[in-house]
Amino acid sequence: MSGTVGGAIGTGSTTTLTDATIRNIIKGEKTSSNDPSINVEKGEVVAVEEEDQAIPILYHDEQFPLDPNEELETQQFTVRAVLVGCMLGGVIAASNVYLGLKTGWTFGASLFGSIFGYAILKPLSKALPKHFGGGYFGPKENVCCQSAATAAGSLGLLFTSGFPAAYQLGLLGASPQADFGRLITFTFCCAFYGMAFAIPLRKFYILKQKLVFPSAVAAAHTIRSLHVGKNAEANAKKKTNALIIAFCAAITLRCVSEYAPGILWDWHWSWTLYSLGWDWIIAVESWNWIWEWTPAFIGVGMLTGLNASWSFLGGSALAWGIIGPALVTTGKAFGEAVSAQYPGYMNYNSMILADPVNAPSPRYWLVWPGTMLLLCGSFAEVGANYRTLWASLVQVLQPLFRRFRSIEVDEKDLIYDPAPAHEQVPWWQWTGLIVLSAFFSCLVLALQFGQSVGVTILSIVFAFIFSFIGCESSGRTNITPVTSIGNASQLVIGGVTRGKYPVKDAQMLNLAGGMLALGASEQSADMLGDLKTTHLLRASPRVQFYAQLCGAIVSIFMSVGMYVLFSAAYPCINDLAVPGLCSFPAPDVGAWRVIAVAVTSPTLPIPPSSGYTSIAFGILAVLVTVVKYRFVPVHKHVWVPNMNAIGIAFILNTTTYPTAMAFGSTIAYLWRRNYPMAFGMYCYAVAAGFIAGEGLGGIVGAVLQVAKVSGNYYGTAVGCPAMEYCG
Secondary structure, X not given: OEEEOOOOXXXXXXXXXXXXXXXXXXXXXXXXXXXXXXXXXXXXXOOEXXXXXXXXXXXXXXXXXOOOOOOOOOOOOOHHHHHHHHHHHHHHHHHHHHHHHHHOOEOOOHHHHHHHHHHHHHHHHHHOOXXXXXXXXXXXXXXXXXXXXXXXXXXXXXXXXXXXXXXXXXXXXXXXXXXXXXXXXXXHHHOOHHHHHHHHHHHHHHHHOOOOOHHHHHHHHHHHHHHXXXXXXXXXXXXXXXXXXXXXXXXXXXXXXXXXXXXXXXXXXXXXXXXXXXXXXXXXXXXXXXXXXXXXXXXXXXXXXXXXXXXXXXXXXXXXXXXXXXXXXXXXXXXEEOOOOOOOOEEOOOOOOOOOOOOOOHHHHHHHHHHHHHHHHHHHHHHHOHHHHHHHHHHHXXXXXXXXXXXXXXXXXXXXXXOOHHHOOOHHHHHHHHHHHHHHHHHHHHHHHOOOHHHHHHHHHHHHHHXXXXXXXXXXXXXXXXXXXXXXXXXXXXXXXXXXXXXXXXXXXXXXXXXXXXXXXXXXXXXXXXXXXXXXXXXXXXXXXXXXXXXXXXXXXXXXXXXXXXXXXXXXXXXXOOOOOOOOOOHXXXXXXXXXXXXXXXXXXXXXXXXXXXXXXXXXXXXXHHHHHHHOOHHHHHHOOOHXXXXXXXXXXXXXXXXXXXXXXXXXXXXXXXXXXXXXXXHXXXXXXXXXXXXXXHHHHHHHHHOOOOHHHHOOOOOOHHHOXXX
């Protein structure tokens, strides 16, 4: 999910700064604010205008103005920044494995790394001698710390999608512990494509399209407010305290709620009414319309804004409140009774189906339209900007082209790069990284999985193509639809390898190719987010590239280690035969497993009605994108429904996260509208603390589970459906 899975244009908010304030910022004139969105230094409140203004409150289009009082940073890439960043990213890597197995979503480490990195390094820079880690610590070095943290936490989704699916299908060894070496080498194959792909995509998405990347912009504003201004140190202390309080509250709630999930975490309100005699309302529980107090998703809603979260909730209502029930009523999809004791209590989410074409579950039926919405919507965005995209690629590769032939590009399509040449990443470094990664991938996949070089190269090509989808979605919505990207890659690879391998081998190759695309797309979106922060703060892209390389190595070992830990604590993650309700539903795994089986079957197991609906939704996504770019003014794009968010809602088999995100974004909107000074000071820190705290709370829960003292052993089922523990 860097994170994300998303979507608003701009920040997704309709509240704006006054034109005068924006003009002062663009001109570099002093305002009373360290954070251009809010006046916090002198306690002044920025005048806020109504919804029809063109400039979003979270300023992100151009680089921040230079501070004439700022000390010169001679070193941006430092050992202390990389070490602390990798340590913080390791925490997020552990958190992401938990969140991914729980929800199918993961989150980036940008805000967490920027604030906690400052809290650790700023005091050390003053306390230690210069030769032992002391010396000036500025905003650009803070970005380096953040970039290392982001990369160190970036590979968790591999272990919440393809790998569990492979174990459930019996394609790997007895357990992840037994396969530790294979998991490490395959993760190494996926660890570096994304950061290499991000370099040529930087000019198109950041310098030309000026996509928002909400978490990255929030991190940039936060870092600036920590370092720049008369009261920067006092403001930094306030933000750090807010993050720590939110972090501790979230981790405490997550741990304590394990022992009373029906009271403290999930509110099954319709089940309560059903128990009081409202028999008809059991259908609401069956379609999983419950309220969940998830700090992580309330936090991400605070970052993504109203358009992203309410499009997500609207898609969820369409899929699970209208289409799903209509499918069951008309006999196009079917559920299964949960218990004969409770008539009408149904499960509509099964992905283990005897006849998926003629008797699909609503979840299986909805996977295909959701995937089509994501693919068509994302590629339509790319197609609408094809000329600029081509020009940016030519500019990046111009040194290489000069060795062979000259390619003419219209001057109006050229993109100005404000980074000095010595701070840009040379073309030979990122292309060399791709070549080395490709060689290692071909070697590993051939020796360990029996995959041909041609199929591996094809997987890498599609990994690059699908990176456009990830970056487009993340930049606009803060959500990266990596599951759909991986699934789409599975479909392509399945078509290429059909009939050429034994079924089990074909399934493993299919999952491996999909995971290559997933890893590259997730990482490229995360890395572009770092480069957005870098751009706003006038830091060096080359420094971030090096910091990301260091962080990626940490992510390899942390992500594998956490997957092994959770697999030992909860065997149901990898084994469908384990009885009872699994605490980690791993929603992405079902889609990966089903598609791997589908593309290796003699016929394509898509229900006809689902296929036709998928085509219709794909056309709709393209039409909406065309209308947006041809007929809707840019400052009104925020009112256009986000097709990526709607598509994700179709795939995600729960409504708890859309509702939590809508709640968080609404709270943030009202907070910003009524108390802009407090919003600018605390909002991003609180959101980052919520996200990281819940994730680490899950790690504590896994340790308690291994020790056999968790809620599964000592918790209460009060408030849970059918009085069965629901933690």
